[in-house]
Amino acid sequence: MKASKPLEARKTYTVIDFLYLGVIAVVFAILFTVWWDVYYAVKALLGPIGTRILTYGLWFMPVPLAASLIRKPFSGFLGEFLPALLEAIFPTPGGIYNLYYGIAQGLAGEAGYAIFRYKKYGILQAGISGALPAIPALVLDAILFEDIYPWNEMILLLAALMISGALYGLIAYGVASSVRRK
Amino acid sequence: MQDCGGILLENRCFCVRKPSVAVVFIYALILTTLALLLKEPHRILPLVVFNASMSLIVGWRKVWWLYFLILVASIGIFTNALFFANTGGTVLDTGFFVVRENALKGFVTVTLRVMLIAGVGAFFVALFEPLEIIKGFTRELRMPASISLSLSYALRLLPLLRKDLEEIMFSRKQRGYRKRPLTPGELSSTLTGLLIAGFERALWSGVSLELRGFRDYKPARGISLNLYDVLIIAALIAQLIYATIM
Numbered sequence: 001m002k003a004s005k006p007l008e009a010r011k012t013y014t015v016i017d018f019l020y021l022g023v024i025a026v027v028f029a030i031l032f033t034v035w036w037d038v039y040y041a042v043k044a045l046l047g048p049i050g051t052r053i054l055t056y057g058l059w060f061m062p063v064p065l066a067a068s069l070i071r072k073p074f075s076g077f078l079g080e081f082l083p084a085l086l087e088a089i090f091p092t093p094g095g096i097y098n099l100y101y102g103i104a105q106g107l108a109g110e111a112g113y114a115i116f117r118y119k120k121y122g123i124l125q126a127g128i129s130g131a132l133p134a135i136p137a138l139v140l141d142a143i144l145f146e147d148i149y150p151w152n153e154m155i156l157l158l159a160a161l162m163i164s165g166a167l168y169g170l171i172a173y174g175v176a177s178s179v180r181r182k
Numbered sequence: 183m184q185d186c187g188g189i190l191l192e193n194r195c196f197c198v199r200k201p202s203v204a205v206v207f208i209y210a211l212i213l214t215t216l217a218l219l220l221k222e223p224h225r226i227l228p229l230v231v232f233n234a235s236m237s238l239i240v241g242w243r244k245v246w247w248l249y250f251l252i253l254v255a256s257i258g259i260f261t262n263a264l265f266f267a268n269t270g271g272t273v274l275d276t277g278f279f280v281v282r283e284n285a286l287k288g289f290v291t292v293t294l295r296v297m298l299i300a301g302v303g304a305f306f307v308a309l310f311e312p313l314e315i316i317k318g319f320t321r322e323l324r325m326p327a328s329i330s331l332s333l334s335y336a337l338r339l340l341p342l343l344r345k346d347l348e349e350i351m352f353s354r355k356q357r358g359y360r361k362r363p364l365t366p367g368e369l370s371s372t373l374t375g376l377l378i379a380g381f382e383r384a385l386w387s388g389v390s391l392e393l394r395g396f397r398d399y400k401p402a403r404g405i406s407l408n409l410y411d412v413l414i415i416a417a418l419i420a421q422l423i424y425a426t427i428m
Contacts, residue, residue, distance in 0.1 A: 018328045022339065100214075
């Protein structure tokens, strides 16, 4: 009985956790808007693969950031889903389609923590959780824009997205660690 | 001008009840999904014209720039189509590049698809304010109150954090750094500052809400339909029939 109480407390969300998720949602809603400029600037210089490696991971970053900070099941999913929901209720060209990205990327990123049964929230989990949303992102891009490349190029693109996601996952872990220290 | 809570057209408030958030959201969700499934331009075009017109009628000031953005983005869609689907008979030969049948079809289909997604999304957000949407989700679609708290708090925080971000960018510029973060280190330092400021506010807001008994708050649930909802459902059915039969 004594051992189960702290575990229960670690899984239950408090009002403060939900407000933290609100902060993450609004920070990333702003950053996503600012990031489009960076994405297009880099794309003009480096082409599709280089751009994806350098910039794309930011769109997966809320998952490892929210999970590393809140450290509760589904915090990563909510971290990705809430900014997407915010984007869907503001006038954006993606409209409701943003929700598809938010749900799919959130669930894929959450799997990075679920496979460790929510017992570890370290740097490895942040990297994996940053890399996994690359799979649904690539599929959703292919469905919407009909970007169906030959299979070898698809694998190259997926690798680029996963590397980018993992890199931003590591940044997210670093940011979460310095925020937790304060 | 007094806002009576009705539909706002051209800065004049018409005192009729707005449609239900749930009905318009489901309308937008189904048509967004349909946009991904349709591949023939002649099936998508009438849906684009209808939904884009509706969004512009309801709130053109709020959404016109979305269509401008799509116009700009269509250059990228065209380049993409030239790169990936430039097969079939020649349609245009400029001397620099040749446009073939499938590239043109791909460009038109994807542009119309993006316009339909933007059009139904624009119709949804033109009808309601963000806070109305959140309240509607909670009341009519049974979204948990805690999620609606997160979103409402995010909306409240938006101008404050935007100001924080501007201050951080200004400080960076004063210290001789790049204003906008580009490298991982710059992104990390910008994000850390923003999050620490936001979390400090969130912590004390959360303590205050807990002390006021937010945990026991039970939002009202239920949905009531009016004539506008019936019209929107009819428009959805008509579009579904057109897209599947024609």
